Amino acid sequence: MARFEIADAERAALGSNAGADMFFELGMMYATGRSGTTDLVAAHMWFNIAAMRGNQEAVAYRREIAAEMSESDIAAAQRAARDWLRAGGEGEDRAAA
Numbered sequence: 001m002a003r004f005e006i007a008d009a010e011r012a013a014l015g016s017n018a019g020a021d022m023f024f025e026l027g028m029m030y031a032t033g034r035s036g037t038t039d040l041v042a043a044h045m046w047f048n049i050a051a052m053r054g055n056q057e058a059v060a061y062r063r064e065i066a067a068e069m070s071e072s073d074i075a076a077a078q079r080a081a082r083d084w085l086r087a088g089g090e091g092e093d094r095a096a097a
Contacts (some may be wrong), residue, residue: 020053027058031065040065044077049084 029045030039043065050058067072 020050020055020058023047023050023053024055024058024061027048027061032063040069041073041077041080044069044074045080045084048077048081049089052081 002036023046025044029035029043030046031043032038044062047058047062047065048083051062
């Protein structure tokens with residue numbers, strides 16, 4: 001399933017402000033455990049990316065789950081978001097990721 005999610009995220013990243021809703025949905029999926037187990041680090045990462053794309057709802061959800069996370073988990077989520085963006089989150093082909 002991860003390959004499908006990455007592909008969707010790449011398609012969503014192609015527009016200037018496009019993808020905020022897709023990234024928000026990925027955050028919700030991980031925050032609620034819809035795809036299996038709950039992963040707050042991944043949820044925070046996707047909410048962070050959605051927030052950077054202009055999704056105001058993601059800002060609130062990111063803050064809410066951060067209250068349940070350790071400082072090291074929050075730092076890991078922030079690193080993951082930065083790494084994702086640096087690795088080509090703006091639309092580059094990252095199928096190998």
